Structures are given as structure tokens and as C-alpha cells.
Amino acid sequence: MTAQILDGRATAAAIKSELAERVKVLADKGRVPGLATVLVGDDPASHSYVAGKHRDCEQVGISSIRKELPADVSQEDLEKAIDELNEDPACTGYIVQLPLPDQIDTNAILERIDPAKDADGLHPTNLGRLVLNVNEPMTSPLPCTPAGIVELLDRHGVELKGKHVVVVGRGVTVGRPIGLLLTRREINATVTLAHTGTQNLGELLAQADVVVAAAGRPHMIKADQIKDGAVLLDVGVSRIEDPETGKKKLTGDIDPAAAEKASWLSPNPGGVGPMTRAMLLVNVVESCERAEGILQ
Numbered sequence: 001m002t003a004q005i006l007d008g009r010a011t012a013a014a015i016k017s018e019l020a021e022r023v024k025v026l027a028d029k030g031r032v033p034g035l036a037t038v039l040v041g042d043d044p045a046s047h048s049y050v051a052g053k054h055r056d057c058e059q060v061g062i063s064s065i066r067k068e069l070p071a072d073v074s075q076e077d078l079e080k081a082i083d084e085l086n087e088d089p090a091c092t093g094y095i096v097q098l099p100l101p102d103q104i105d106t107n108a109i110l111e112r113i114d115p116a117k118d119a120d121g122l123h124p125t126n127l128g129r130l131v132l133n134v135n136e137p138m139t140s141p142l143p144c145t146p147a148g149i150v151e152l153l154d155r156h157g158v159e160l161k162g163k164h165v166v167v168v169g170r171g172v173t174v175g176r177p178i179g180l181l182l183t184r185r186e187i188n189a190t191v192t193l194a195h196t197g198t199q200n201l202g203e204l205l206a207q208a209d210v211v212v213a214a215a216g217r218p219h220m221i222k223a224d225q226i227k228d229g230a231v232l233l234d235v236g237v238s239r240i241e242d243p244e245t246g247k248k249k250l251t252g253d254i255d256p257a258a259a260e261k262a263s264w265l266s267p268n269p270g271g272v273g274p275m276t277r278a279m280l281l282v283n284v285v286e287s288c289e290r291a292e293g294i295l296q
């Protein structure tokens, strides 16, 4: 068996063209969605992700605002930037690019974002709504990577109902929130959250119908650890040296040889990353649609 590809680039492109139509409807009503990004420091990966977010906005007709702050910014100055965006009517949603430098209290920053403008779905109020609303339709933004994973599987016809999903990694953007999403009644998966302290990862992986690998450890999940026909979502990103060219390249947490045993695989790059960006745009558009009464 060779895995079929969960094509994040093509799926994200389809979502963006659907969103461009929805943005036109909003524009006809005089409402232009505006995404702001707050970027702290010089990390090249963070700069590249944020640049991608602004390109995406341009493609679908969302206006965008950039705030860049130095790596040694104080908590107070970063909070001032947050307060300005909370007050700015041109900014209908925004994100603070993570990770933030060590001197910053990240949780305090996430809590300071106006929950109505929280385009990442990471404000405690919005995460709390995900905890509380097991049955009801969600009317608040969802964390982008978990939402992107669900959308990617759904658009490829991969069913999650009744499946055992093993998530590896407990970070705030993926591992912790994804269980809340996958165990909603409309999805109805069973989720095990594994992490660096998990003693029996091998046993868990051997039982998994679906593996979400979000640990950021290159090729940690091997073919001999997974079930025949498992669905593999490769989320973690690392930069490793390509043995053929000697140059650095992006790779994921799943050993490429596992593709021979899996039924579906999201490549990395080209899988969950582009979906994360697409779902950010969905959050921005939906929050404007709610403000216009187009969406519940």
C-alpha cells in the first residue's frame, strides 16, 4: 500500500477561492475584513510565516496591517501594541506570532487580545467555548491548525467518527486544543494525547487509526510503529540537512518510509501548514460575517 496524499496546498487554494467570494459579499455591504499580525524579533521562520499570511490576505481581498517589534521588547510595550489593535476599527482580527521571546509572558499576551478579534482562536475565552460547546454549533474562532486538520480530512472524505486518534505533542497551537475539537459530537473521535512524558508511546501508536504528529522531532514516527492503513498527519516542522545536497530542508515528524504502510498521509511541507494559513483567513472572514449577521 502507498498512502494517498492529503494535499494541503490544493485544499488551501480551494478554500481561498471560496473565501474571496465571501469577502466580495462583505465588501458589497461596505465591510472589509482586516487582519493584523504582531511579530516580535528576527526569527526567520516567524518572518516567513507572517509574510505568507499577508500574501494570503492580499489574494482573498482582506486588508492587512503589520506590527513589528524588536526581540528585546518589554511586556509593557507589547501590551500597548495589543491594546492599540483592540481599539483599531480597521483591524477586525489579529494574531500574535508565536513563539514569543523568553522575557514575555505569552499567556498574559494571549489573554489581553479582545476575544472578538482573536483570529487564532487561542484566547482563553475562545478555548473555553471549545471546552463547553460539545454539542452546539461553534460560533467562535477555532485554533487554526486543529481546524485545518479537520477540514483537510473532511475534504478528502476521510471519516473520523469512532476512530482512535493518537496526538503526539502537547503544544498550545495543536496538541492541547485538537482533542477538544475531535471529541465534539459532530466528529466523535476518541483521542489520546501523548507527549515527551508518555511511557508507552509504541503501544499507543500501534492502536492508532489516525496519528497527529506534532512533536517537532524529525522522523520520530517510523513505519514499524504504525498500524497498516493508518491515517498520518505530519504537523511538526524541523530543518534538517539534505544528505544529497548538503543544504537545509524542511521535514516533518513522520519518517517518509511510513507512507508505504499508511492509507493517507499529509506531506510536510505541503500538508497541514498551508491549511493553518487558510483557516486563519476563515476565522477573519467568519468574524466579519457574524458582525454583519450573515453567519450565526
Ligand SMILES: Nc1nc2c(c(=O)[nH]1)N[C@@H](CN(C=O)c1ccc(C(=O)N[C@@H](CCC(=O)O)C(=O)O)cc1)CN2
Binding pocket: 048, 049, 095, 096, 097, 098, 099, 120, 144, 145, 173, 250, 268, 269, 270, 271, 272, 273, 274, 275, 276, 277
Ligand atoms: N500565532 C500563531 N503562531 C504560530 C502558529 C499559529 O497558528 N499561530 N503556528 C505555527 C507557525 N505557522 C503559523 O503561524 C505556520 C507554520 C507553517 C506554515 C506553512 O505553510 N508551512 C509550509 C512550509 C513553509 C516553508 O516552506 O517555509 C508547509 O507546511 O507547506 C504555515 C503557518 C507556529 N506559530
